[in-house]
Amino acid sequence: MDYETLKLVWWLLVGVLLIGFAIMDGHDMGVGTLLPFVGRTDLERRAVINTVAAHWEGNQVWFVTAGGALFAAWPLVYATAFSGFYWAMMAALWALFFRPVGFTYRSKIQNASWRSTWDWGLFIGGAVPPIIFGVAFGNLLLGVPFHFNDLMMSTYTGSFWALLNPFALLAGVVSLGMLTFHGANYMMMRTEGPIYRRTRTASLIFGVLTLFAFALAGWWVATSIDGYAITSVIDGNSPPDPLAKTVVIAEGAWMLNYNHYPWTIWVPIVAFIALAAGILFARLHKAGLAFWSSSTACAGIIGTAGVSMFPFIMPSSTDPRSSLTLYDAVSSHLTLGLMLGATVIFIPLIVIYTSWAYKVMWGKVTTEFISANDKSVY
Amino acid sequence: MLTEELVDLSRLQFAVTALYHFLFVPLTIGLAVILVVMELTYVITDRPIYKDMVRFWGKLFGINFALGVTTGLTLEFQFGTNWAYYSHYVGDIFGAPLAIEGLMAFFLESTFIGLFFFGWDRLNKWQHFMVTVLMAFGSNLSALWILIANGWMQNPLGSEFSFVTMRMEMTDFWAIVFNPVAQAKFVHTVSAGYVTASLFVLGISSWYLLRGRDLDFARRSFRIAAGFGFASALSVIVLGDESGYTLSESQQAKMAAMEAMWETEPAPAAFTLFALPNEAAQRNDYELQIPYVLGLIGTRSTTETLPGxxxxxxxxxxxxxxxxxxxxxxxxxxxxxxxxxxxxxxxxxxxxxxxxxxxxxxxxxxxxxxxxxxxxxxxxTIPRVAPLFWSFRIMVALGFLFLALFSLALFHSIKGNFIEKRWLLRWALWFIPMPWIAAELGWIVAEYGRQPWTIYGVLPTHISVSNISVANVYGSLAGFIGFYTVLLIVEIYLMRKYVRLGPASLGTGKYHGEQAAGGALPVNAPANRI
Incomplete structure (x- = not known):
């Protein structure tokens, strides 16, 4: 496979990994976010937690692997984004700390305040990372203040607070809403009784919230956010060198792909249809269909951000030629090829054994089940 | 501007978070394999006590594993947040084993750990055994890939520099995978994990035996740990020697500093048992040497010299x-x-x-x-001598003490009289922390000994850092120390609690002082009101 094709394939693959993360780890983050609200008693909360008890650990590896793949396939993006968004990354990381210990330690001690503390820890671990990842995506669409020197050392010149601008916060709402909606749909499949009823209400609220927030963000991008465009000729087969290109900031540039490749408009359309369908199915008590709809919505929403910015990944607002694109922020031909091979072999295997794990553990988690298996469940 | 303060703080943060992470890794790697041994015994003999052993030691495994996962996330983030230039400069090579580790090992380990804990009633015993095997296989495989990445930092082969992309690029993936330094590190590190876990099981079982409780349970656990620990302690020493052999070719500076060998000595060099290294005068103020030994270990010959x-x-x-x-x-x-x-x-x-x-x-x-x-x-270009010299010697001394302990434990297990040997049981109990000390010292030798490089001979530590403000690193370091201190207290508290409860925590009704732990609050107790 030639280098240019490989670069395009990796753009798709990183997208697949992010979507995989949103669908898999996203639903247990949604469960964490809703935990303190849909579970009123200790037994109810344990039922909620045990819908993901056997799976959250494997799901979290989607996140770890997406990070590892970013490092391996787009090292400049990994280096520049993580160091630039320093405090955002620390906040996401520290919020994620609450998950492994929260899940594992919560029910190991019989003490109401101990358990309540970890419940709120699981809430933080479920809600904060999606907000931060959404805010990060919002800032990517706006452009990020950074530049490289001659030796490709990056310097970020913005501040943490500048990341929390209105548009980026809206993107954070889209992200949180999407994953909470998705988590609620998952939980509808695995719970019953009062937990189910509260979860369904949550699904409807967050589904509608996401639909409106996504529409508003789309309108905002279409009307008042400047995009970026490459003005030099792209040679996709040349060695990656961000500084070799020229880039302009242009009004409406984020809409250009939809004009050049009209079929891409289906990506946001699918996102809208899937969100609407998810809300409808939740209303109709079709939990399984609602879950598949919100999974599709995750793909559509992440895909919309990707398609709008294509081929940019991380545009620079202060030094546009330093912008990182899928052509020039990537690894060598050999590494991309090798990693493609590893991905093609292992992702299907992972999907197979993960599905088996869900199949083994499938079924409604009831409070009666928790009481009966007190010592062996979370 | 990359000030020395920024570099030192970034290093300190990395050292703190990596050494802390490594408090949980060896036990995970080793205990997973011990669980496989115990469960294999269960599926073959069909005796419920072995199932209880898997479940009880599995509980302790779970408490430890949670913090291993938590602190592992930090390392995934930290290359990007604090070592951005490193990530750019070598991501083409270093990122690949990390990503493969995720795809091949973490997914396996983490997916099956869920079924390990919650699948007992949904899987037949052979299926569950297979789940445990895959979980253990995954955790050992993750050690392989991370040590391939680390081995490349120690001995960077299979790659070359490109001035167009301003970074190192991979030229030969298999050279990186079969890097002798990486392979030696892998076997040494996993063996060290097996020793850690064996001593953990041996020491806690000894405590039950000393207290005269859960005798049958503790005796069987003791025997498994003694046998497995003996084999592991032997291999950690033999394969540690192998690691010394390979490092003398690629990292002579580390070897010389570790041995406080200021001058090149005629072959075969003597091994310095004890010395007071004097950095300023570049000599040892006092030394006690054993002739020939270092030359034999380091070069496997009597004629090659080791440079001072x-x-x-x-x-x-x-x-x-x-x-x-x-x-x-x-x-x-x-x-x-x-x-x-x-x-x-x-x-x-x-x-x-x-x-x-x-x-x-x-x-x-x-x-x-x-x-x-x-x-x-x-x-x-030469790391400071005294910390390396002493870290290495304490680690090696502990290694031989582990071998002595496990030899005696195995000997008395075979004779069947270890319950009467209270000195042996006490030794095992008080030695529980020692493998952690040895493992941390081993990391100090490996990583501090690589200074001043992040990638030996290729990329100096000084320019590897992210170009961020010092205040950022002070803040995040304080955050890590705060979080990690609290988490460690919680972890040790839970670990002690469950060790004291013993197999009674399974609620089978068969064990010492059966009482509730974990478990339900009074039915429908409000969870919000504190």
Whole structure:
């Protein structure tokens, strides 16, 4: 496979990994976010937690692997984004700390305040990372203040607070809403009784919230956010060198792909249809269909951000030629090829054994089940 | 500007978070395998006590594993947040084993750990055994890939520098995978994990035996730990020696510092058992040596010499002087990619590029480096001797004590009289923390001993950091210390609690002082009201 094709394939693959993360780890983050609200008693909360008890650990590896793949396939993006968004990354990381210990330690001690503390820890671990990842995506669409020197050392010149601008916060709402909606749909499949009823209400609220927030963000991008465009000729087969290109900031540039490749408009359309369908199915008590709809919505929403910015990944607002694109922020031909091979072999295997794990553990988690298996469940 | 303060703080944060992470890793790797051994015994004999053993030691495994996962996330983030230039410069090579680790190992380990804990009633015993095997296989496989990445930092082969992309690029993946340093590190590290877990099981079982409780349960656990621990302690020493052999070829500076060997000695060199290294005078104030031993271990011959610190420094001086020419040519090339003269000069000296970059610590334009700066750079190529010398010796001494302990434990297990040997049980109990000390010291030898490089001979630590403000790193370091202190207290509290409860925590009704732990609050107790 030639280098240019490989670069395009990796753009798709990183997208697949992010979507995989949103669908898999996203639903247990949604469960964490809703935990303190849909579970009123200790037994109810344990039922909620045990819908993901056997799976959250494997799901979290989607996140770890997406990070590892970013490092391996787009090292400049990994280096520049993580160091630039320093405090955002620390906040996401520290919020994620609450998950492994929260899940594992919560029910190991019989003490109401101990358990309540970890419940709120699981809430933080479920809600904060999606907000931060959404805010990060919002800032990517706006452009990020950074530049490289001659030796490709990056310097970020913005501040943490500048990341929390209105548009980026809206993107954070889209992200949180999407994953909470998705988590609620998952939980509808695995719970019953009062937990189910509260979860369904949550699904409807967050589904509608996401639909409106996504529409508003789309309108905002279409009307008042400047995009970026490459003005030099792209040679996709040349060695990656961000500084070799020229880039302009242009009004409406984020809409250009939809004009050049009209079929891409289906990506946001699918996102809208899937969100609407998810809300409808939740209303109709079709939990399984609602879950598949919100999974599709995750793909559509992440895909919309990707398609709008294509081929940019991380545009620079202060030094546009330093912008990182899928052509020039990537690894060598050999590494991309090798990693493609590893991905093609292992992702299907992972999907197979993960599905088996869900199949083994499938079924409604009831409070009666928790009481009966007190010592062996979370 | 990359100040020394920024670099030191970034290093300190990495050291704190990596050493802390490594408090949980060895036990995970080792205990997973011990669980496989116990469960295999269960599926073959069908005796419920072995199932209880898997479930009880599995509970302790779970408490430990949670923090292993938590602190592992930090390391995934930290290369990007605090070592951005490193991530750019070597991501093409270093990122690949990390990503493969996720795809091949973490998914396996983490997916099956869920079924390990919650699948007992949904799987038949052979299926559950297979789940445990895959979980253990995954955790050991993750050690392999991370140590391939680490081995490349110690002995960077299969790659070359490109001035267009301004980074190292992979040329031979299999050379990186079969890097002898990585392979030696892998077997040494997993064996160390097996020793850690064996001593953990041995020590806790001894405590039950000393207290005269859960005798049958503790006796069987003790025997498994003694056998497995003996084999592991033997391999950790033999394979540790292998690790010394390979490192003497690729990392002579580390070897010389570890051995406080200032001068090149005639072959075969003596092994210094004890010394008081004097950094300023570049000699040992006092030393006690065993003739020939180091030469035999290090070179596997009686005629090859091992270079001393002075000799290595003189070689490095030449490389630094040549490196200046490489850096200067590279900087011209970065301004004008078509500069033929610069390209010719760069090609001639690029092998010493890393050594030239060492001077970036002292001056931006390295062509203006003074003789004094060059001398400082030369001196910096040898890590400080005393910490390495002592870390290594304490680690090795502990290794032999582990072997002695496990030999006696195995001997008395076979004779069947270990319950009467209370001194042996006490020794095992009080020795529980020692493998952690040995493992942490091992990391200090490996990583501190690699200084001043992140990638040996290629990329100096000084320029590997992210160009961020010092205040950021102070803040995040304080955050890590805060979080990690609280988490450690919680973890040790839970670990002690469950060790004291013992197998009674399973609620089978068969064990010492059966009482509730974990479990339900009174039915429908409000969870919100505190």
């Amino acid at each position: 610190i002075r000799e290595i420094k003189e070689k490095n001086r030449e490389r630094i002087v040549d490196g200046i020419k490489a850096v200067t040519a590279l900087e011209q090339l970065r301004r004008n990619r078509d500069d033929a003269a610069a390209l010719a000069q760069f090609e001639a000296y690029k092998a010493d590029l890393g050594f030239g970059l060492l001077l970036k610590k002292y001056i931006v334009d390295v062509s203006q480096a003074t003789p004094d700066m060059i001398q400082q750079a030369v001196d910096s």
